[in-house]
Amino acid sequence: MAGIPAECATFFIPGGAFGACGKPIQNSDFAVALSSANYAGGAHCGQTLTVQFQGRSIVVTVADLCPGCAANGIDLTEGAFAALADPAVGVIQVTWAFN
Numbered sequence: 157m158a159g160i161p162a163e164c165a166t167f168f169i170p171g172g173a174f175g176a177c178g179k180p181i182q183n184s185d186f187a188v189a190l191s192s193a194n195y196a197g198g199a200h201c202g203q204t205l206t207v208q209f210q211g212r213s214i215v216v217t218v219a220d221l222c223p224g225c226a227a228n229g230i231d232l233t234e235g236a237f238a239a240l241a242d243p244a245v246g247v248i249q250v251t252w253a254f255n
Contacts, residue, residue, distance in 0.1 A: 163228040165207065165250040167237035168220075175220030177201035184235040189220035193227035200254070207232070207252045209240040215255065 168189065170181035177198060181187050188207070190200060200218045207214050207230070214236055222231040230252060234243055241248045 163230070163250065163252075164226065165209070165230045165232055165237065165240070165248050165252075166225070166246065167232045167234050167243055168222075169234050170220070177219050179219060181219050181233060182235075183233055185219070185233050186214060186216045186236045186239070187219035187233045188216040188236065189222035189225070189231040190218055191225035191227055191229050192221065192223050195221045204255045205252050206255055207236075207240065207250050209248050209250045212240050214239045 169183050172180050172182055175181045175189065188205065203218050204215050205218065207216060216232060216236050222229070225231055237243055
């Protein structure tokens, strides 16, 4: 997949809290928080991106900002992360691109 070079993906547990895009996020949502470098002041809110890890692929919606993420790093909801890997792993190397 052409896109952002492989970067780290972590996960968060939003518990229904409002993300930086202004909507509540549930743990089971397939949502993502982008790094400050990719968030573009919220310009990507509501856009989808495809995330790949070890032959698995998911589509997530931009719902939040991850100020602690490195450039091109992403923070997935627990549900989205679990679709790619066991959350006990904590951090995985992924590739991703906007759809």
